[in-house]
Amino acid sequence: MTDMRLIGIDIGGTHFRIGMVCDGQTVIRFQKAPTKNVLRSDDVLADIARFIVDYAGDTSFDAVVIGFPATLDRSRKKVLQAPNLEWMENLPVVEELGARLGVHVLAERDVILALYYDIAKYHLPADGVICGIYFGTGIGNAIMIGGEPLLGKNGVAGEIGHIPAMGSRVLCGCGNEGCVENLAAGKYLVHLQNTRYPKTPVEALFTEHGNEEALREFVDRMAAVVAAEINILDPDHMLIGGGVTNMADFPRDQLQERIVARTRKPYPAQDLHIIYAEDEPDKSVAGAAVYAKLRG
Numbered sequence: 251m252t253d254m255r256l257i258g259i260d261i262g263g264t265h266f267r268i269g270m271v272c273d274g275q276t277v278i279r280f281q282k283a284p285t286k287n288v289l290r291s292d293d294v295l296a297d298i299a300r301f302i303v304d305y306a307g308d309t310s311f312d313a314v315v316i317g318f319p320a321t322l323d324r325s326r327k328k329v330l331q332a333p334n335l336e337w338m339e340n341l342p343v344v345e346e347l348g349a350r351l352g353v354h355v356l357a358e359r360d361v362i363l364a365l366y367y368d369i370a371k372y373h374l375p376a377d378g379v380i381c382g383i384y385f386g387t388g389i390g391n392a393i394m395i396g397g398e399p400l401l402g403k404n405g406v407a408g409e410i411g412h413i414p415a416m417g418s419r420v421l422c423g424c425g426n427e428g429c430v431e432n433l434a435a436g437k438y439l440v441h442l443q444n445t446r447y448p449k450t451p452v453e454a455l456f457t458e459h460g461n462e463e464a465l466r467e468f469v470d471r472m473a474a475v476v477a478a479e480i481n482i483l484d485p486d487h488m489l490i491g492g493g494v495t496n497m498a499d500f501p502r503d504q505l506q507e508r509i510v511a512r513t514r515k516p517y518p519a520q521d522l523h524i525i526y527a528e529d530e531p532d533k534s535v536a537g538a539a540v541y542a543k544l545r546g
């Protein structure tokens with residue numbers, strides 16, 4: 251599909267990101283639109299179709315790849331569940347949007363598209379086990395085994411953000427109590443800022459308070475999440491990314507030290523290959539192109 255003209259869309263909690271890829275890798279005409287400007291009627295698929303057609307203008311396109319911050323069914327035909335984004339649940343996006351646009355539509359979890367992009371960017375070989383954990387508002391997780399994303403029986407493998415933190419009763423957006431992403435991702439930093447550091451902007455928390463116990467414990471919980479995945483899968487490569495690890499003065503050394511401390515000895519602890527991935531606004535859009543090239 252390298253000669254195809256592809257539109258990639260990354261649907262986030264607050265924004266739609268869209269771009270076109272013509273040569274199989276470079277995103278052009280990258281744009282970002284508030285979700286409320288895209289979804290203006292009761293017909294979500296009609297709104298998304300109009301958004302794509304308006305974006306493309308006179309330029310024809312052959313396929314659309316959409317990344318969702320959600321679980322998808324195993325066939326990748328429809329969205330299952332998205333915390334706090336009920337409008338996208340049970341959306342038959344592939345068939346109905348494909349019919350409306352008259353082109354091939356592919357849907358995938360946004361973190362899988364991001365991992366495809368990072369594997370290409372960091373020139374990682376496709377064989378073996380590659381894990382991506384992205385600490386954003388929540389925790390995104392994708393697992394690639396032998397060049398194929400691990401889907402699981404129902405299509406929902408790789409949800410490490412929803413493993414339980416024993417003792418926590420915090421209600422998660424998924425409906426369960428005590429999921430670790432409420433304690434080890436951006437939403438916890440917002441909670442810390444609100445309750446303990448009201449005078450510090452969230453983005454300056456590590457700069458101003460990184461050595462304090464609350465933030466050191468937070469980083470240790472992030473390490474526990476990464477170590478859990480490493481201890482189960484013994485990956486060849488572990489990618490760690492997302493907005494949190496790319497914040498100013500984020501203590502990567504401390505995270506690394508705590509990951510090593512919490513992984514099994516002597517292996518995998520002595521043979522970890524951890525890559526800290528940059529946060530790029532068009533990552534999932536570019537990942538859509540890599541995905542289409544390899545899987546379309």
Ligand SMILES: [Zn+2]
Nearest residue numbers: 412422424429
């Ligand atoms: Zn949860």
